Amino acid sequence: MKAIVVGCGRVGSRVARQLDRSGWEVTVVDEREDALHRLGENWTGGFVVGHGIDVGVLERAGIEEADAVVVATNGDNTNLVIGQVAQKRFDIQCVVVRILDPARAEFYATRGLRTVCPTSTAISVLTDAVRSCEVNREKVAG
Numbered sequence: 001m002k003a004i005v006v007g008c009g010r011v012g013s014r015v016a017r018q019l020d021r022s023g024w025e026v027t028v029v030d031e032r033e034d035a036l037h038r039l040g041e042n043w044t045g046g047f048v049v050g051h052g053i054d055v056g057v058l059e060r061a062g063i064e065e066a067d068a069v070v071v072a073t074n075g076d077n078t079n080l081v082i083g084q085v086a087q088k089r090f091d092i093q094c095v096v097v098r099i100l101d102p103a104r105a106e107f108y109a110t111r112g113l114r115t116v117c118p119t120s121t122a123i124s125v126l127t128d129a130v131r132s133c134e135v136n137r138e139k140v141a142g
Contacts, residue, residue: 002026002027002062003026003067003068006070019070031050052071055085066092071097079099083095097115102120
C-alpha cells in the first residue's frame with residue numbers, strides 16, 4: 001500500500017512514521033527541505049520538496065499510484081484544495097484531510113472528503129472531562 005502525506009509538521013511526520021512502521025510505502029511532501037529531520041535519521045520513505053497544491057509535485061511524489069493521501073499542512077484552505085485535487089483529479093478513494101475549523105470540516109465531509117477536526121475532538125474531550133468532574137463532585141457531596 002502506498003500513501004502520500006502532505007505536510008511534515010508535528011502531525012504529518014507522525015502519521016508518516018506510523019504508516020511506515022505499519023508496512024506502508026510512504027512519501028512525504030513539504031515545502032521545507034529541513035522538515036525531513038522530523039522523520040528521523042532512519043527514514044527510508046520518500047520525501048519531495050515542494051508545495052502540495054502543485055500537481056507536478058504530487059506527481060513526483062507518486063500520487064498516480066497512491067492508495068491514500070493524508071493532508072496535514074498548517075492551513076485549512078490549502079488542505080481542502082489538495083484534498084479535492086487528490087480526490088477528483090487523481091481519483092484517490094482514501095483522502096484524509098485535517099481541518100481546524102469545525103464548520104468547514106463538517107461541510108466538506110458532506111462532500112465526500114474524510115475530514116479530521118482536532119478542534120472538534122478537543123471540544124468534545126474537554127467538555128466530557130468537565131462533566132466527569134461534575135459527576136465526581138456530586139459523588140463526594142452525596
